[in-house]
Amino acid sequence: MNHSTTDTHNQIELDLLIWLLAGLLLVVIPHLLRMPFWVPTILSVLIVWRFMAAWRGWPLPGKGQPLLNVLKQVSALVIFVAVYVSYIGKLGRDAGITLLVVLLGLKLIEMHSKRDVYITCFLGYFLIVTNFFFSQTIPTALLMMLVITIMTATLIRLNEGHNSMSTLARLQMAATMLLQSIPVLIIAFLLFPRISGPLWGVQSDAYTTTSGLSETMSPGNISELTQSDAPAFRVKFDGRLPHPTKMYWRGPVLLHTDGRTWTAADASRRPAQPVSVRGEAFSYTVTVEPHNKRWMFALEMPTEAPAAARLSSDYQLLAQKPIKRRMRYSINSYPDYQLLYADRSELELALHIPVGKHIQTRKLADQLRQQYSSDETLIKESLQYFRANGFIYTLTPALLEGDSVDEFMFSTRQGFCEHYAAAFTVLMRAAGIPARVVTGYQGGEYNPVGDYLLVRQRDAHAWSEVWLDQRGWVRVDPTSAVSPNRLEQGMQIITNRALSGLALGLNENATLQSLWRSVSNTLDAVSNGWNQWVLGYSPERQRRLLRELGLKNPDWGNLMLWMVATTVIAMLIVAWWLFIRRPAHHDPLKSAYDRFCRKLARVGVSPLTSEGPIDLCRRACQQLPQSRAEIETITGLYARLRYGKSDSALKQLSEQISQFKPRAG
Amino acid sequence: MSAIPADPGLDSPAQTGTRKIRLGRKRIYILPTRYGVMFACVLLLMLLGSINYDNSLGYVLTFLLGSLSLVCLLHTYRNLAGITLDGGRASPVFAGQPAHFQLCFDNRGSQQRFALMLQRRNPQSMRQLLFPARQDEADWQGELRANKLDKVPIRIEHTQRGRLALGKLTISSSFPLGLFRAWSVLTPGLSCVVYPQPSGSAELPYELGAKESGQSGLHEGVDDFLGFREYYPGDSPKYIAWKSYARNQELLIKRFCGNGSEQISLDWDSLFFVPDQEGRLSQLCRWVVAAESRGLRYSLRLPGQVIPHANGNTHRQECLTCLALFKP
Numbered sequence: 001m002n003h004s005t006t007d008t009h010n011q012i013e014l015d016l017l018i019w020l021l022a023g024l025l026l027v028v029i030p031h032l033l034r035m036p037f038w039v040p041t042i043l044s045v046l047i048v049w050r051f052m053a054a055w056r057g058w059p060l061p062g063k064g065q066p067l068l069n070v071l072k073q074v075s076a077l078v079i080f081v082a083v084y085v086s087y088i089g090k091l092g093r094d095a096g097i098t099l100l101v102v103l104l105g106l107k108l109i110e111m112h113s114k115r116d117v118y119i120t121c122f123l124g125y126f127l128i129v130t131n132f133f134f135s136q137t138i139p140t141a142l143l144m145m146l147v148i149t150i151m152t153a154t155l156i157r158l159n160e161g162h163n164s165m166s167t168l169a170r171l172q173m174a175a176t177m178l179l180q181s182i183p184v185l186i187i188a189f190l191l192f193p194r195i196s197g198p199l200w201g202v203q204s205d206a207y208t209t210t211s212g213l214s215e216t217m218s219p220g221n222i223s224e225l226t227q228s229d230a231p232a233f234r235v236k237f238d239g240r241l242p243h244p245t246k247m248y249w250r251g252p253v254l255l256h257t258d259g260r261t262w263t264a265a266d267a268s269r270r271p272a273q274p275v276s277v278r279g280e281a282f283s284y285t286v287t288v289e290p291h292n293k294r295w296m297f298a299l300e301m302p303t304e305a306p307a308a309a310r311l312s313s314d315y316q317l318l319a320q321k322p323i324k325r326r327m328r329y330s331i332n333s334y335p336d337y338q339l340l341y342a343d344r345s346e347l348e349l350a351l352h353i354p355v356g357k358h359i360q361t362r363k364l365a366d367q368l369r370q371q372y373s374s375d376e377t378l379i380k381e382s383l384q385y386f387r388a389n390g391f392i393y394t395l396t397p398a399l400l401e402g403d404s405v406d407e408f409m410f411s412t413r414q415g416f417c418e419h420y421a422a423a424f425t426v427l428m429r430a431a432g433i434p435a436r437v438v439t440g441y442q443g444g445e446y447n448p449v450g451d452y453l454l455v456r457q458r459d460a461h462a463w464s465e466v467w468l469d470q471r472g473w474v475r476v477d478p479t480s481a482v483s484p485n486r487l488e489q490g491m492q493i494i495t496n497r498a499l500s501g502l503a504l505g506l507n508e509n510a511t512l513q514s515l516w517r518s519v520s521n522t523l524d525a526v527s528n529g530w531n532q533w534v535l536g537y538s539p540e541r542q543r544r545l546l547r548e549l550g551l552k553n554p555d556w557g558n559l560m561l562w563m564v565a566t567t568v569i570a571m572l573i574v575a576w577w578l579f580i581r582r583p584a585h586h587d588p589l590k591s592a593y594d595r596f597c598r599k600l601a602r603v604g605v606s607p608l609t610s611e612g613p614i615d616l617c618r619r620a621c622q623q624l625p626q627s628r629a630e631i632e633t634i635t636g637l638y639a640r641l642r643y644g645k646s647d648s649a650l651k652q653l654s655e656q657i658s659q660f661k662p663r664a665g
Numbered sequence: 666m667s668a669i670p671a672d673p674g675l676d677s678p679a680q681t682g683t684r685k686i687r688l689g690r691k692r693i694y695i696l697p698t699r700y701g702v703m704f705a706c707v708l709l710l711m712l713l714g715s716i717n718y719d720n721s722l723g724y725v726l727t728f729l730l731g732s733l734s735l736v737c738l739l740h741t742y743r744n745l746a747g748i749t750l751d752g753g754r755a756s757p758v759f760a761g762q763p764a765h766f767q768l769c770f771d772n773r774g775s776q777q778r779f780a781l782m783l784q785r786r787n788p789q790s791m792r793q794l795l796f797p798a799r800q801d802e803a804d805w806q807g808e809l810r811a812n813k814l815d816k817v818p819i820r821i822e823h824t825q826r827g828r829l830a831l832g833k834l835t836i837s838s839s840f841p842l843g844l845f846r847a848w849s850v851l852t853p854g855l856s857c858v859v860y861p862q863p864s865g866s867a868e869l870p871y872e873l874g875a876k877e878s879g880q881s882g883l884h885e886g887v888d889d890f891l892g893f894r895e896y897y898p899g900d901s902p903k904y905i906a907w908k909s910y911a912r913n914q915e916l917l918i919k920r921f922c923g924n925g926s927e928q929i930s931l932d933w934d935s936l937f938f939v940p941d942q943e944g945r946l947s948q949l950c951r952w953v954v955a956a957e958s959r960g961l962r963y964s965l966r967l968p969g970q971v972i973p974h975a976n977g978n979t980h981r982q983e984c985l986t987c988l989a990l991f992k993p
Binding site for chain 1: 700703704707710711714715716718719720721722723724725726728729730731732733735736737739740743746773774777779780781806807808839840841842843
């Protein structure tokens with residue numbers, strides 16, 4: 001229990017090392033998956049070496065180890081050169097992180113004193129932070145909490161003295177301290193003045209891209225996306241939601257075709273002509289996942305672009321820079337709109353069909369043109385053509401070998417939205433109606449838990465837009481002719497039907513299905529909340545929160561003051577918790593006897609620390625003969641309780657002491 | 666003759682009960698350690714990085730660690746706050762032997778306290794004032810168990826004759842995370858009496874009267890066996906009861922008693938042949954020890970002090986203390 005003076009502490013004990021390694025491994029593993037293969041190898045060698053040094057006494061570089069010292073210098077040099085070579089041409093953040101990992105390994109070998117352990121811990125903290133460049137999901141955050149708990153426990157072990165706490169006690173203490181740190185964490189997170197970076201350098205592209213819509217469309221492109229459940233964007237509506245069949249989220253507009261693949265036109269670069277609208281707008285905020293393109297999805301049709309964005313001449317909403325991080329923007333869209341302007345050259349391009357392609361479709365168009373002179377009737381009858389001729393809407397259509405449109409229209413007659421959109425557009429062009437393909441997303445799934453609409457990659461869609469002289473550009477969705485369900489109820493219907501072949505059993509059991517739905521809704525809502533409030537806590541959001549709290553446009557000084565004040569209050573509460581709350585080592589017998597002693601002290605009989613209860617009793621009886629009987633009873637009871645086994649007399653003793661009134665003799 | 670001054674440092678069974686020192690707000694100081702400063706720098710870097718890359722979880726980690734350091738401050742403070750020093754004792758020793766002080770800490774009603782360090786304050790040392798003691802410099806390090814009374818030993822080497830005051834102690838701790846160091850200064854007011862080192866080769870000065878009364882003056886075999894008493898450091902190993910030691914590991918001294926009338930006078934002036942004072946005191950010390958172990962009645966005569974004939978433990982202590990505290 002008590003220890004004498006000298007303790008060199010120049011050696012890191014094995015169990016401290018184990019704690020440290022446990023924390024560091026958890027930190028480093030997510031990084032290792034992204035590094036050249038030799039880094040994990042070298043790191044494992046260094047870790048094993050250090051572990052064996054502590055466990056079996058293998059020698060380490062240091063005093064009196066000239067050979068190992070030289071080896072260490074040489075290998076450090078070799079490793080730095082290797083890092084440089086691996087990252088030639090892209091020296092930047094990733095190279096820096098690799099260097100950090102390698103430095104950590106080398107530091108482990110050189111770790112002898114308390115200071116070295118701290119430095120290793122700090123390197124570990126930096127590695128945790130750098131992991132956040134790659135992932136900021138909730139599991140990452142939970143892993144971080146675990147690592148911090150282990151590293152805190154390691155520091156406790158380092159400062160504990162002579163291994164006095166059990167592993168569990170140490171972890172408990174670390175966890176308690178972290179829990180006590182959470183209030184100030186929340187205060188600082190909310191109130192610390194946020195400024196838009198960067199302070200130096202360029203905004204880094206922190207996120208990897210997910211697959212989504214592309215700038216071109218060929219048969220099979222969009223049906224591939226039905227495999228992906230990944231979220232494309234989430235929408236929070238202020239007020240009512242549009243009807244599902246009206247939810248078209250406009251993406252790239254494709255004008256050119258080479259017979260198979262559709263591509264966008266240069267028109268995207270020119271600004272938009274004004275949109276005429278009627279009626280009320282839907283007001284909403286979109287949070288779009290990063291996809292490394294400039295597309296900002298919006299309901300058809302917005303009249304104004306939000307800040308840092310513009311509306312192109314074909315009414316796409318485009319950001320100034322490719323979207324590499326999750327982005328949030330608010331828009332108003334009018335469902336009742338008319339796009340009345342069109343460039344002559346644009347319309348010409350919208351009539352173009354490549355030479356020698358789609359012969360049969362052209363013939364069909366001529367037929368229809370002869371029958372119906374009115375554009376609108378022609379469109380209606382074209383849709384009827386799809387309805388009446390056994391066309392199938394399927395996720396897995398047959399491959400198209402020859403002319404993609406002709407084969408689709410006349411032989412296979414099965415396809416997904418891109419087939420229908422492409423075919424319909426070609427048909428319109430052949431009939432002399434300017435038309436273009438619009439891709440984007442349709443519909444979305446409403447999440448009642450978070451009250452937002454989730455649009456996934458599998459909701460990707462393609463439709464057509466035709467030019468009518470009186471009405472301007474009008475949307476026509478051929479899918480509505482073939483699979484109106486898809487528009488009404490979204491892709492779940494289609495995919496579920498496809499999945500039912502897998503006999504998951506999920507489809508048959510309705511309660512299981514709804515349970516699954518509510519679980520996944522809740523998970524996504526939690527994820528969304530995390531995205532909005534933790535990851536998306538931007539300066540604007542902070543300003544909004546502060547306004548709600550009553551602080552209008554605070555400057556930095558004010559804000560810091562508030563932060564410090566609330567921090568002090570939170571710390572006082574923690575201090576109360578630690579100090580004033582009586583610890584668990586409450587000894588009721590002792591406190592009862594203490595009360596007795598205090599009563600005696602008041603009349604002049606101060607208990608000496610050297611006195612046992614019997615001696616005290618004797619002395620007190622001498623000095624206070626009138627209270628002799630009471631003193632003796634109390635002492636007798638106390639002695640029985642203290643030295644004997646019965647606990648039941650405690651209450652009695654307590655009462656006796658309460659009633660005790662010593663009279664000065 | 667003057668009485669021995671009353672001295673709370675004497676080897677009495679316990680200190681007076683009033684000498685309780687409790688560490689509270691006014692007495693505890695707290696400052697960051699160098700690791701705390703390093704930690705702050707790391708946090709600053711992380712904060713700058715989070716601002717620059719607009720990384721939310723980076724902010725979270727930075728604020729969490731910052732908050733943790735504040736919580737650590739409270740925990741470190743709590744590790745010291747409420748420690749009660751409840752007196753102590755120090756048994757007298759002979760010069761040259763290490764002095765052992767025992768401090769009583771009363772930790773009843775409190776939680777376990779870890780990684781405490783006690784160090785004697787050197788008032789001349791500025792360094793000690795400013796920087797925390799390294800672990801190998803501490804006079805004691807350890808912990809106090811929850812809800813118990815613990816005794817802490819402090820050892821001082823190379824003692825010299827006289828009253829050795831323990832002086833002030835600094836108690837400090839940087840538990841749990843080593844980011845802050847809390848310390849406080851204790852003044853237990855303990856001192857240890859250091860007797861002179863027994864030395865000198867002069868024989869015990871038997872009184873002429875005793876010699877004449879038929880005692881041959883030889884010590885061995887003549888005296889009556891009186892019994893055993895506890896071994897005191899300085900006793901001659903000639904009188905150790907080895908059989909008893911072999912049996913139950915207790916060092917006992919055989920006591921012999923003269924016929925009660927044998928008494929000697931230990932006189933300062935009789936040591937005129939010893940030139941220096943310390944030498945005289947050492948010789949007197951050896952005489953006292955020898956006289957006691959042979960069961961003689963002895964008196965001590967020093968310039969300015971006389972202790973009349975007696976024998977027994979208390980008398981021995983009185984004489985030795987007188988020798989220890991003698992100021993010419």
